[in-house]
Amino acid sequence: MSTSPDPPDPPAFPVSAPERPRAGRTMVAVVVLMVVAASLLLVVAGQPWAYLSGSGGPGLPSVSATVTGRSVAPALVGIGLLGLAAVAGVLATRGWTRRLVGVVMLVAGAGVVLAGIDGVRAPAGAAPARHLAATVDAMTVRGTGWPWVAVLAGVLLAASGVLVAILGPRWPGMGGRPGEPGRYSRPGTMRSRPGASGSGASGSASPAPGRLGPVALWDSLDRGEDPTDTSADPLPE
DSSP: OOOOOOOOOOOSSOOOTTHHHHHHHHHHHHHHHHHHHHHHHHHHTTSEEEEEEEEOSTTSOEEEEEEEHHHHOTTHHHHHHHHHHHHHHHHHOOHHHHHHHHHHHHHHHHHHHHHHHHHHHOGGGSHHHHHHHTTOSEEEEEEOSHHHHHHHHHHHHHHHHHHHHHHGGGSOOTTBOTTSOBTTOEEOOOOOOTTOOSSOTTOOOOOOTTOOOHHHHHHHHHTTEETTOOTTOOOOO
């Protein structure tokens, strides 16, 4: 006499079958958005945000300097790398952990937006500008459009963080379906082939414990069960 296996626990965030492809496409779109935002941050960090020029007085040569994004906001490179790491975090986590990743991205994106606006309004506050201002009588500042690109990257990063925090728990994890544990997270249950019994009129014997036919093996894989795990097998009597 064998006991039937317990039914699997329902997912914490159930997603109906028609919504699963949509959830997967949404996750892919947000991940691409995160990669674009992080890549833009790594690019703008090394680009010129302002050109400075000045003269020390009559008869003295003019001097110039360049203010880069890294000079205005030294954390740009770190936030860009954080955005790329968050991509792996979104793919590898689920539930409230994934929400936390989204919140971190939102805060980081907001900080980039503020840094970009500061680069537009006051590039002369960067260290190269202060050093040049101390050596010349008059300084001219000519800004570029790269600070606005940083603002755009910050907005994209913050928007993707909001989407991850709101929709992330319904997205699939690595190797799993939306709202369900990952594949092979449940131990497999050995099932005998149809028509096989321990003692029947036909006299056919049940398969040996731990053995699965090809059809039952693939059925276990489709259900997300590990057919090699026999910890949940009922013990034969």
